[in-house]
Amino acid sequence: xxxxxxxxxxxxxxxxxxxxxxxxxxxxxxxxxxxxxxxxxxxxxxxxxxxxxxxxxxxxxxxxxxxxxxxxxxxxxxxxxxxxxxxxxxxxxxxxxxxxxxxxxxxxxxxxxxxxxxxxxxxxxxxxxxxxxxxxxxxxxxxxxxxxxxxxxxxxxxxxxxxxxxxxxxxxxxxxxxxxxxxxxxxxxxxxxxxxxxxxxxxxxxxxxxxxxxxxxxxxxxxxxxxxxxxxxxxxxxxxxxxxxxxxxxxxxxxxxxxxxxxxxxxxxxxxxxxxxxxxxxxxxxxxxxxxxxxxxxxxxxxxxxxxxxxxxxxxxxxxxxxxxxxxxxxxxxxxxxxxxxxxxxxxxxxxxxxxxxxxxxxxxxxxxxxxxxxxxxxxxxxxxxxxxxxxxxxxxxxxxxxxxxxxxxxxxxxxxxxxxxxxxxxxxxxxxxxxxxxxxxxxxxxxxxxxxxxxxxxxxxxxxxxxxxxxxxxxxxxxxxxxxxxxxxxxxxxxxxxxxxxxxxxxxxxxxxxxxxxxxxxxxxxxxxxxxxxxxxxxxxxxxxxxxxxxxxxxxxxxxxxxxxxxxxxxxxxxxxxxxxxxxxxxxxxxxxxxxxxxxxxxxxxxxxxxxxxxxxxxxxxxxxxxxxxxxxxxxxxxxxxxxxxxxxxxxxxxxxxxxxxxxxxxxxxxxxxxxxxxxxxxxxxxxxxxxxxxxxxxxxxxxxxxxxxxxxxxxxxxxxxxxxxxxxxxxxxxxxxxxxxxxxxxxxxxxxxxxxxxxxxxxxxxxxxxxxxxxxxxxxxxxxxxxxxx
Numbered sequence: 001x002x003x004x005x006x007x008x009x010x011x012x013x014x015x016x017x018x019x020x021x022x023x024x025x026x027x028x029x030x031x032x033x034x035x036x037x038x039x040x041x042x043x044x045x046x047x048x049x050x051x052x053x054x055x056x057x058x059x060x061x062x063x064x065x066x067x068x069x070x071x072x073x074x075x076x077x078x079x080x081x082x083x084x085x086x087x088x089x090x091x092x093x094x095x096x097x098x099x100x101x102x103x104x105x106x107x108x109x110x111x112x113x114x115x116x117x118x119x120x121x122x123x124x125x126x127x128x129x130x131x132x133x134x135x136x137x138x139x140x141x142x143x144x145x146x147x148x149x150x151x152x153x154x155x156x157x158x159x160x161x162x163x164x165x166x167x168x169x170x171x172x173x174x175x176x177x178x179x180x181x182x183x184x185x186x187x188x189x190x191x192x193x194x195x196x197x198x199x200x201x202x203x204x205x206x207x208x209x210x211x212x213x214x215x216x217x218x219x220x221x222x223x224x225x226x227x228x229x230x231x232x233x234x235x236x237x238x239x240x241x242x243x244x245x246x247x248x249x250x251x252x253x254x255x256x257x258x259x260x261x262x263x264x265x266x267x268x269x270x271x272x273x274x275x276x277x278x279x280x281x282x283x284x285x286x287x288x289x290x291x292x293x294x295x296x297x298x299x300x301x302x303x304x305x306x307x308x309x310x311x312x313x314x315x316x317x318x319x320x321x322x323x324x325x326x327x328x329x330x331x332x333x334x335x336x337x338x339x340x341x342x343x344x345x346x347x348x349x350x351x352x353x354x355x356x357x358x359x360x361x362x363x364x365x366x367x368x369x370x371x372x373x374x375x376x377x378x379x380x381x382x383x384x385x386x387x388x389x390x391x392x393x394x395x396x397x398x399x400x401x402x403x404x405x406x407x408x409x410x411x412x413x414x415x416x417x418x419x420x421x422x423x424x425x426x427x428x429x430x431x432x433x434x435x436x437x438x439x440x441x442x443x444x445x446x447x448x449x450x451x452x453x454x455x456x457x458x459x460x461x462x463x464x465x466x467x468x469x470x471x472x473x474x475x476x477x478x479x480x481x482x483x484x485x486x487x488x489x490x491x492x493x494x495x496x497x498x499x500x501x502x503x504x505x506x507x508x509x510x511x512x513x514x515x516x517x518x519x520x521x522x523x524x525x526x527x528x529x530x531x532x533x534x535x536x537x538x539x540x541x542x543x544x545x546x547x548x549x550x551x552x553x554x555x556x557x558x559x560x561x562x563x564x565x566x567x568x569x570x571x572x573x574x575x576x577x578x579x580x581x582x583x584x585x586x587x588x589x590x591x592x593x594x595x596x597x598x599x600x601x602x603x604x605x606x607x608x609x610x611x612x613x614x615x616x617x618x619x620x621x622x623x624x625x626x627x628x629x630x631x632x633x634x635x636x637x638x639x640x641x642x643x644x645x646x647x648x649x650x651x652x653x654x655x656x657x658x659x660x661x662x663x664x665x666x667x668x669x670x671x672x673x674x675x676x677x678x679x680x681x682x683x684x685x686x687x688x689x690x691x692x693x694x695x696x697x698x699x700x701x702x703x704x705x706x707x708x709x710x711x712x713x714x715x716x717x718x719x720x721x722x723x724x725x726x727x728x729x730x731x732x733x734x735x736x737x738x739x740x741x742x743x744x745x746x747x748x749x750x751x752x753x754x755x756x757x758x759x760x761x762x763x764x765x766x767x768x769x770x771x772x773x774x775x776x777x778x779x780x781x782x783x784x785x786x787x788x789x790x791x792x
Contacts, residue, residue, distance in 0.1 A: 010200030017193040021186060028182035046096065046105070047164045053092045053116065054157045061150055067130055068139055081132070086123040089116050105167070106164055106732035108160045178602035208230065275420050278306055279427055288618065292316055295435060296332030299428055304334040304407070307424075308376040308417045310387060311335045315356055316432065318403060326351055326406060328360055335378065359392040359404050362584055363423075366392040368487045369412065376408060385410055393421055397429035400438070438579055444567065445583065448590055449712065451564055459597060466604070476535055483532040490525045494518070544741050561601075565594040612739040617755060619780055622662035622690060623681040624650065630666055644685055651690035654705065659780035664752050666759075669707055671745040672772045676711035683712030683769070696761065704758065707774040725750050725760075751773075757781035 063082055093116040122145055129138035178193075185186040280658050281302065304312040314332040319325040330347035349357040359366050368390040377384040387408035395403040405425055413421075571579065571587035579587070628648050639646035669687065676685045692704040716724060725746050746760075753760050757777045764770035 010197075013200060014193065014197055017189070018198055021189045021193065025137055025182065025186055028185075031178065047161065047168075048601050049096050050112075050157050050161050050164065053096065054154065055111070056085065056088050056092060057116070057150065057153050057157070060089065064123070064126060064142060064146065067126075068135070068142060082123055082127045086120045086127070089120045089123075093117065097153065105160075105163065108156070108163050110158040112153070112160050115149065115156040116233075118149045119146075119153045122149050144586065151787060164476045223735065235424060271416050275416075275423060278303070278420060279423060292432070292435060293331045295431065298332075300332040300334040303424055307407060307421055308409065309334075309391075309407040310385075310410050310414060310679070311376065313406040314395075314403065315360075315361060315406070316395075316403040328356055331403075355390075355392055356404050356406060360401055363396055363401055365394070366390075367413075368392075374480065376525050378408065378410065389413060391421070393425050394424045395429045395432065397426050397433065400433065401428070402429050402432045423426070432577055434576075437576055440579070441571065441579060444571070445586065448567060448571075451560055452590060452593065455561060455564070455597060462604075476538070478511070479535060480532060483528055483535075487525060487532075490521065493521070503736075538621055561594055561598055565591060565598065568594060614742060617661040617664065617781065619659055619661055621657050622665065623657040623661050624654065625656070626662060627666055627669070628687075628689075631669060631673060634670065634675060635685075638677055639685060642680075644677065644683065647684065649686065649688045651688065653691050654689055655778060657703065657777050658776075659774060660756060661781075664756060665774075667711065668749045668756075668774055671749045672707075672709040675745060676709050676713060676770070676772075679770075680711045680713035685709070685711045695789065696773070696775065697735065703778040704775045705778055707776070708771060709773075710769065710771045712769040715766040715768050715770055716762070755781065 022262055055437070058399040060082070063085060093113040096112065122141070124139050126146065127139055129141060130134075181760075215705055217766070294565070296316065300312045300314050304310075312334040313330055316331050317325040318329050328349040328351070351357050352361045355366060355368070369388060371390055372386055373386060375386060375390070377386060385409055389409040389412050391406070391407045391409065393405045394401050404429075405421075407421075486779055566585050566593035572584060572591055574584060574587075628650070632648060635646055673685065673687065686709075688706075690706050690708070690710045692706040696706065697704060750760055753774055753776070757780070758775045761773045761775065762770065763773075
């Protein structure tokens with residue numbers, strides 16, 4: 001039985017006994033209290049009423065005596081006092097009748113009531129006589145009836161008093177007997193309760209003591225750390241202390257299990273720390289820029305003994321001349337004996353060939369045991385032994401297999417070594433892939449450099465051919481001018497001859513010889529005209545050939561150039577994060593050079609289109625806000641990078657939009673702003689759009705808009721203001737070397753401004769700044785009046 005049940009049972013027994021004793025005592029006390037209340041309410045009150053009534057009778061008797069003796073002077077007072085006495089006696093006797101209990105007491109009270117009534121009747125008659133002034137009659141009534149009725153009232157009152165005294169003595173004896181009996185019962189029940197409580201304690205305490213002793217033994221073993229001893233203790237009790245002991249035992253067993261788990265955890269942490277330390281050593285394989293063979297040899301020498309193996313070989317998956325890798329080649333080994341061939345052919349395996357090839361194909365670890373005798377001996381200076389286990393582990397990371405590691409063990413490989421092997425091969429795979437990526441990047445850089453050199457050579461050839469074409473065009477233009485002047489001279493001569501013929505009509509015969517000469521000259525002129533037409537046709541074909549050549553060359557250059565730009569951008573992004581800072585700088589240089597070359601090709605093509613008359617304009621209503629917003633986005637960050645102040649302003653009177661080719665207008669202004677930014681080292685660059693004034697129009701009647709680009713740059717010398725508008729020309733050689741550029745921007749801008757119906761004006765001062773102004777008609781290119789270009 002549980003201690004709680006035992007204690008509860010004992011407590012219930014004791015409480016029952018206590019309740020019984022208390023109930024018994026309460027009953028006895030209640031009965032005694034009832035007796036006392038009854039004694040007071042009936043007997044005592046009755047005795048008190050008798051005494052009061054007797055006093056009233058005595059008082060009435062004294063009043064009668066006083067009246068008879070003449071003590072009282074006033075008759076009215078005497079009558080009133082006697083009336084009150086009579087009424088009082090009647091009332092008191094009636095009250096006694098109400099308190100009477102029991103037949104004997106009621107009989108005595110009835111007797112008292114009759115006697116008191118007679119005496120009250122006497123008093124009434126006595127009062128009547130006294131009131132009538134019949135004192136003698138009143139005295140006679142007193143002597144005959146009053147005295148005897150008064151004595152009868154006293155006698156009945158004394159009898160009632162005796163009866164009440166006897167009754168009170170009997171009730172007192174009964175109460176005393178009840179008290180004694182209650183004391184005896186209470187004492188007996190108390191003794192019985194003590195014995196029952198002692199029995200309950202003797203029933204409960206041994207179990208509690210035994211349980212506490214067991215807990216003390218367990219606590220001592222627990223404090224001494226003897227947890228295993230606690231598990232051998234047998235707990236037979238099922239009470240609360242037994243359950244507490246079982247819980248204590250379970251705690252000890254859990255603590256023992258926790259200690260064992262902590263020991264295992266500490267051992268696991270130590271093993272993990274050892275594995276992490278070995279993994280950290282693997283990063284040293286990439287130092288000194290070692291190749292694939294060096295990395296394989298370093299890995300085999302470094303980690304074969306750490307993995308507990310006595311032999312190892314490292315195979316890498318390789319391909320020939322960029323083909324997909326399909327062959328395994330041994331790149332490193334550890335403790336290789338003379339029986340292991342060192343030739344290239346013997347060190348190669350195809351995918352699926354042998355255990356090495358099969359391991360690479362499956363991508364899973366192969367464990368071969370036991371090994372046949374003489375499989376591969378492990379030799380040292382003291383002897384040799386045969387391995388008992390062969391392990392082939394794929395060198396794999398992110399699902400990519402780059403090789404196979406072969407290990408031979410003189411004992412079976414442990415779990416810790418197996419875990420280290422898996423993590424090491426994965427880390428080694430990343431190292432190998434990183435090294436392969438580095439080699440590929442170096443090859444790509446070499447190819448990119450070769451392509452850049454080839455593109456540079458082609459670009460120089462293109463520029464040289466362009467110069468030759470330009471010289472040929474100039475020579476053809478000079479020759480055409482000469483032919484034109486010769487034709488004009490011959491025309492004048494022909495006119496002179498015709499006048500002479502009219503004047504000398506009569507001298508025809510004399511002038512036949514001169515006419516023949518004139519005919520001969522006409523034939524010469526015709527031949528010259530044919531030669532001029534032939535030269536013009538050759539010039540047109542040359543221009544066509546030049547345009548086709550430039551188009552073909554641009555196409556041929558764009559294809560490798562786009563590849564170069566994309567490849568250099570890929571290298572510059574360095575997504576794998578395996579390029580050095582110097583390699584990234586080379587990549588950025590290649591990318592920037594490619595972009596510059598692409599821009600120069602576009603400018604040459606635009607110049608060729610203008611020269612060939614094939615530049616087409618897309619005339620549409622162009623908002624000035626589109627132009628200013630694009631230019632703001634394009635040059636604001638550039639100006640901030642150079643520390644320049646850049647402003648764009650629109651003056652009053654400028655229309656919100658005007659018909660023109662917005663793309664070509666932006667191209668011209670962009671070239672002007674680009675030159676201003678390039679040649680301005682400090683200060684400001686400003687673009688102002690305003691109506692052109694009459695002085696700038698030079699007699700033109702149409703309305704023009706002026707796009708003025710003003711800077712605080714290096715300025716242009718007066719003798720250089722014409723040549724800067726020529727193709728491939730700048731102010732001097734130092735400008736190109738210092739600031740860069742091809743010298744085509746202003747040439748293209750000038751030709752585009754002519755196509756747009758306008759022109760470009762220049763105002764500059766050395767070391768102060770320059771102002772390039774583009775004038776365009778508000779009505780559009782079709783309504784513009786073409787006049788010679790003006791430059792200031």
